[in-house]
Amino acid sequence: MSIQIWKQQNTSTDTDMDIFRKNLRMHRLRNLCIGIGVLTAAVLCILGLQIALQHRTYEGYEVVRSFDRVDTMTTQYTEFLNYVLKYSKDGISCVDTNNKLVWSETYNMQNPMVDVCQGSVALADENGTQAMIFDESGLQSTLTTRLPIRQVVVSAQGVLAALLEDGDVMRLYLYNKSGEELVDSKFELQDVGYPLKMSISADATKLAVTLLQVQGGVVNTCLAFYNFDSVGENYEDHLVSSAVISREVMPCVQYLDETHCFAVGSSQLLIYEGMQIPEPVATIPMEREIRSVFYSRDRIGLVVEGKELAHALQVYDTDGKLVFETEFDLDYRTLKFSGENILIYNEFSCMMLSSRGKVFFETDFEESISNLYTMSGKSYYIVMHASRTDQIHLR
Numbered sequence: 001m002s003i004q005i006w007k008q009q010n011t012s013t014d015t016d017m018d019i020f021r022k023n024l025r026m027h028r029l030r031n032l033c034i035g036i037g038v039l040t041a042a043v044l045c046i047l048g049l050q051i052a053l054q055h056r057t058y059e060g061y062e063v064v065r066s067f068d069r070v071d072t073m074t075t076q077y078t079e080f081l082n083y084v085l086k087y088s089k090d091g092i093s094c095v096d097t098n099n100k101l102v103w104s105e106t107y108n109m110q111n112p113m114v115d116v117c118q119g120s121v122a123l124a125d126e127n128g129t130q131a132m133i134f135d136e137s138g139l140q141s142t143l144t145t146r147l148p149i150r151q152v153v154v155s156a157q158g159v160l161a162a163l164l165e166d167g168d169v170m171r172l173y174l175y176n177k178s179g180e181e182l183v184d185s186k187f188e189l190q191d192v193g194y195p196l197k198m199s200i201s202a203d204a205t206k207l208a209v210t211l212l213q214v215q216g217g218v219v220n221t222c223l224a225f226y227n228f229d230s231v232g233e234n235y236e237d238h239l240v241s242s243a244v245i246s247r248e249v250m251p252c253v254q255y256l257d258e259t260h261c262f263a264v265g266s267s268q269l270l271i272y273e274g275m276q277i278p279e280p281v282a283t284i285p286m287e288r289e290i291r292s293v294f295y296s297r298d299r300i301g302l303v304v305e306g307k308e309l310a311h312a313l314q315v316y317d318t319d320g321k322l323v324f325e326t327e328f329d330l331d332y333r334t335l336k337f338s339g340e341n342i343l344i345y346n347e348f349s350c351m352m353l354s355s356r357g358k359v360f361f362e363t364d365f366e367e368s369i370s371n372l373y374t375m376s377g378k379s380y381y382i383v384m385h386a387s388r389t390d391q392i393h394l395r
Contacts, residue, residue, distance in 0.1 A: 056378070057359075057360045058361040058379070058394035061381075061392045061393060062392065062393050063390045064391045064392065065390070066389070067389045069385075071088065074088055074089070076088065076114075079373055080094065080121060081118075081119060081136060082096070083096055083136075084373060085116070085121065087123065088112065089112060092104065092107075092112070092114075092132075092134075102138075105132070109123075109125035109130060110126075110127070112126075113126045115152055116154070117153075117200075119136050120134070120155065121135070121154065122154035122160045124152040126149060127148050128149060129144050129147070129148065129149065130142070130143075130145075131143050131149060131152055131160060131175075133158050133175070133177055141175075141177060143175055145164055147165060147171060148164060148165050150170070153198060155202055155204035156202040156204075157177065157204055158176070158177030159174060159200065161173070161200045162174075162175070163195055163198060168189050168190060169186050169187065170186065170187040170189060170195050171187075172185040172207075173185075174228065183238075185226070185238065192211050192213075192224070193212050193213035193214075193221075193222055194211060196210045196212050196251050196253075197210050197251055198210075198253065199254045199255045199261065201257070201259070202255065202257050205228055205232075205276075206227055206261075206278070207226040207228070208255060208261050209226070209253065210250045210253045210263060212249065219247065219248075220244050220246050220248065221245045221248050222242055223243050223253065223263055224239060224241075224242040225240055225241040225242065226238045227240045231276040240277045241277050245265060245268075245270075248266060248267065249265060249266055250263050250265035250266075251265075252293050254295055256296075256297055256300075257297055258275070259275055260272070264290060264293050264302070265290075266289075266290065267290075268284060268286055269284040269300065269302065269316065269320070270282070270283055271283075271318065271319070273318070282319065282320025288305040289305045290302055290303070290304055291304060292335055294337060296337035298317065299315055299317060299355075300315070300318075301337065301342065302315075303335060307327065308327055309327035309328055309329045310327075310328070311328055311330075312326070312327045313328065313335075313344075313353075326353070328344065328351060330344055330345075330351055331346055332344045332346050333345065333346040339376075339377070340374075341353065341374050342355075343372050343374070347369065348364055349362075349363070349364045349365070350362070350369070352378075365383070369383055369385055372384070375391060379393055380392070380393055380394075381394070
C-alpha cells in the first residue's frame with residue numbers, strides 16, 4: 001500500500017508576493033518618471049537660459065579697470081589667443097587682458113606686418129629682409145632673406161611662408177618654426193601672373209594663391225593651390241589644382257583651418273574644401289558690391305550694399321550656407337569676429353552682434369577708440385582709447 005502526501009499551496013503567500021512585485025514595479029516606474037521629469041525640467045531651464053542669454057540686450061556699461069597707455073599713436077594691435085599684440089616700427093609685445101606683459105621683442109622695421117594663425121605669429125618688414133616667428137611663449141626664430149619680402153603668412157605650427165620679389169620672378173620660401181628653410185619655389189610673372197594674396201593652411205601642407213593675369217586687355221584671376229605634403233610631390237612645382245576666374249579680380253584668399261579655404265572677388269564668393277587637393281564646395285554670386293570681408297575659423301563675413309539701410313552684413317558657414325543677413329547704417333571703420341561676437345565700430349560708435357546676427361549692444365563713446373576686443377562672453381570687453389585702455393562690463 002502506498003501512502004501519498006499532498007502539500008497544500010500557500011495561496012496567501014503567493015498573493016502577497018504578487019502584490020509586492022507589483023508595488024515594486026510601480027515604485028520604480030514612479031521614480032523613473034520623476035527622474036525624467038526633473039531631467040527634462042533641467043534641460044528646459046538650461047535651454048531657456050541659453051535662449052535668454054542669446055537674446056539679451058544691454059543698455060549701458062561700466063568701466064571695471066583702466067590702464068594708462070604707454071605706446072605710441074602709430075602702434076598697431078591684433079588679437080592673439082586670449083592676448084593682445086601691440087607692434088610698431090621698434091618692437092612687438094604681447095599683453096594679457098589685465099594689460100600684464102607676457103613677452104616682448106625689439107627690432108627695427110620700416111613697415112611691420114603681422115599674420116596670426118591660432119597659437120603662432122609671423123612678423124616681417126614689408127619690402128625689407130627681416131622676419132620673425134613667435135608663439136605663446138615668445139620669439140622662436142629670426143630669419144633674414146636676401147630679397148625684399150612682399151607677404152608673409154603663418155600656419156598653426158609656426159611654419160612661415162614668405163613671398164619674395166626677384167625681378168620678373170616671385171619666389172616662395174617656407175621656413176619651419178626654428179627658421180630652417182623647407183621649400184623653395186617660384187612664380188614666373190609672365191607665365192602665371194602677379195601674386196595678389198596667399199594663405200597657408202593651419203597644418204602647413206597647403207597654400208592658396210590668387211594671381212592677377214592680363215591677357216589681351218582682359219583682367220583675369222588665377223586661383224592656384226599648392227600641396228607640400230607627399231601628394232604634392234607627384235605634381236610639377238607642387239601645383240595640384242588651379243582655376244582661372246575670367247574678368248574678375250580676387251584680392252582675397254584665405255584658409256580657415258586645415259581643409260577649408262575661400263576666395264572673394266568683385267562679384268562672387270568661392271569656397272573650397274579638401275585634405276589634400278581642394279575641391280569647389282560652393283560658388284555664391286554677389287549681385288551687390290562687396291565692401292568688406294572678414295572671417296573666423298568657421299565663418300565668412302561679407303558687407304555688401306544694403307537694400308534698405310546703408311550696409312548689409314552676410315555671414316556664411318564653410319558649406320556656403322547663409323547663416324544670417326542683417327542691415328545697419330553705422331559708418332564703420334572696423335568690422336571683425338571677436339570671440340563669439342561680431343564687433344562693428346568707428347572712432348566713437350560701436351555695434352555688437354551675436355553669432356546669430358542679433359544686435360545686443362550699441363553705444364557712442366565720449367572719447368575716441370582705436371580698438372575694441374571681446375574679453376569674456378558677451379559682457380566683458382577691452383576698449384582702447386588714445387591715452388588709456390579700459391575693461392568694460394555691459395549691463
